[in-house]
Amino acid sequence: MAETEARWLLMEAGGSDAMPFRARIESVGRRLPEDRVTTEAVMRSTRHRTRIDLERLTGIRERRWVGDGEDSATLAIDAARDCLRRSAHAAEDLDVLIVCSITKYRDGLAQQMEPPLSHHVRQAIGADRAQVFDLSNACAGLLTGMFVLNDWIRRGQVRCGMVVSGEDISSLARNAAKHVRHILSKELASLTLGDAGAAAIVDRAPEGSEGITAAGFTTLAAHSRLCLAQPSEREPGARMRTDSRGIHRAAIEDLPPLLREALDAAGLQLHDIDWVVPHQTSARAIRKGMAEVAQALGDEPRHPAVVTVDRFGNTASTTHVVALVEMLEDGRLRAGDRVALVALASGLEVGVLVVTVDEHLAGRDGHDA
C-alpha cells in the first residue's frame, strides 16, 4: 500500500496486508514539579526593565519549575512510573522504550550525550527486555516517537512500547531573564517555558478496539532556522532564540492543508473531531490559530481547542500527554472521543495523530500530578 502517493505528509492510515494490527494509546502518565512560578514572578526576575505584560500576551498565569534533585532524568522516570501504574502492562512487557526529550539533564545541568538517556530510564523502571534509543524532534519529539511505535506495532514487529520525555527546560527561562530587554527579543518565548515529564504506553489494540486511526508528519524545512537552542556561552544551561512571529505565520499558512490531508486519510471531517490538542505555546496563539484553521477549512471541531498552557506553560515535548492526563482525570475525555494531537515544533515540524479513545484508556482512574 503506497500511502505517501500524492501526499505532503508521511502518512500511515488504514490497514493492509503489511499492517494487520491497530495501535492504541493504552496509558498515559505525567510528572509535574511542585514549584509553581507565576508569570509575574518571572517578569520580576528579568535583569532589564522590559515593560512586557507576558501574561496578557500569552495567557500563561503560572508554570512549574524543577526543584532540588529534579532534572530531565527524574521527570522522565517519574512520568514513566506513573504511566505504568495506570497501565495493564508491567515494565518487563515493554518491547521498546524511546526517550524523546529535548533536554537530557542528569545530576543538575549536565546534558547527557552518551549513553542515551533511554538507557538510564530503562534501568530505573526495570524495562529489562526493551530495545532503547533516544529520539529528538524538538517539541514534536514525543508524538514522533508515537509515530514510530505506531508503525512497529501495526506491522506486528512489537506489541508494546513506551515513549517518555522529561523536560527540565526552565534553565532557558532563567537565562533568558538575564537577556530579554523588549518585546521583540528573540528570547521572549523562553520565558513561557515550564518543566514536566510525560509518558505514554502504545500497544497493539485488542481485536475490534479503537486506537490510532491516522498519523502523519512532515518537516517544512524552509523554516528550520526559526528557533535554535544550544548550551549557553555565558552560564550553565541553555539559551533559545525564536522568531515567534515567523513560526506563527508559517503555521497559519501551512497547517490547514496538512490537517486536511490527515483528516482525509482518516476519512474524517474536522467536525468529526471531539478534541484538538495542539502544542501549547500560548493560549492566545492557540485560540487565534484554531480560528484561522476553522475559517480555512470551513469547519470546526466539536469543542474548543484544549488549553493547558495557562497553568503549566510550554512544557516542550510533553505538552500533548500532559493535556491528555488532565482530560482523563477531569472526565472530559470519554470512550469513543476522537482526538487530534497536533504537533507544531521547531524544524518546522508538523504532525497529526488522530486517536479514538477506547474503553480501557477512558476507564483509568485519577492521577496524582
Added chain:
Amino acid sequence: MGTTLEAVRVVAGRPEDGARRLADEAIVACLDAAGVGATEVDLLVNCGIYREGNLGEPALAALIQQDVGANLGHPPVGGHGTFSFDIAAGACGPLTAMQIVDGFVRSGAVRRALVVASDADPGRGRSLGFPYRPVGAAALLSRSPEAGGFTAFSAQLFPEHADDVRAEVRWEPRRRRFPWSAPGHNVLVVDRSPALVAHGTESAVKAVGRTLGELGLGLGDISSVITPEAAGLGASVVAELGRPGVVAGEGAHTAGVLAALARAQDEGRLDHGRALVVTVSAGLHVSCAVHEAPR
C-alpha cells in the same frame, strides 16, 4: 519486498569542519551516486551525536534537509514532502535508523529514505579533547520488489559495562581573562575506558550468538561480518567471530558503520551470501543487522 541499500558515501573532513556540513556533503555524494534528486526523499533520519555548538533544537536533520533542498516549499494539496528527525543511539544509531526506515518502507509509507551520520568537534572552547575524526556518511535506502536487503535487526544492552563510554556537556568554571568574560563554559567531555575493546568484543560475541540463535542461524551461515573499526574494537570482533570481515571507518564515530557498509558494497560483499552488520556503542549497546543478497 525488501529494504535495500541503494548507495552509501563517506566524506572525511578537516579538523575545522562541522558535522552539519559533513552530513550535507555526504548526502549530496550519496544522491549523486544513486542518480536520485533530494526531492525524492520521503524520510531523513540523522543519527550523528556531536555537532556545531552542541545544538539541541531543532533536530539537526531539519537543518540538513533545508541545506540539501529536500521539499522545502509550502505544502500544496497533492504535493510531496520530506519528514526528518534525529535519533541518538551512539555508534549503533545508523542501524537503529535503518530499522526505523525499514518499518516505514515495509508499511509502504516510504519509498526512499536517507540515513545520515556525522560527528565533529562542536567548536573552539566547547569541548575538551574531542576524540573522534570529523567524518560524515549517508546511506540511501529504498523499497525493492526483490527479496533480500536488510531482513532482521536486533539490539541488546549490557548495562554491566555502562560506564565504559560516557559523554556529557557540563558547566566547567574557568578563570576570567577579562572582567566581562564568562566565569566558565559549557563543554563537551567524552570519557572512554581502556576496557572498551575487551568488554565490547565480549558483548558483541554474546549479542551475535543470541541474534543468530533467534533466527535459527549459525556463524557458518554468515558470509561476511561488517563492523566499524572503532579504535581496534572492529578487528577484535571479527577475529573473535572467526568469519571474513569488512572493517572500516577508523576514528569515525556514528559514521563508522556506514563507512564499513560502503567498503562492503565496493568489495561486492553485499551481492552474495548473508552479511552480518555489528556495532557496539555506549551502554554497552550492541546492534546487529542481517543483510541478504538480493534474489
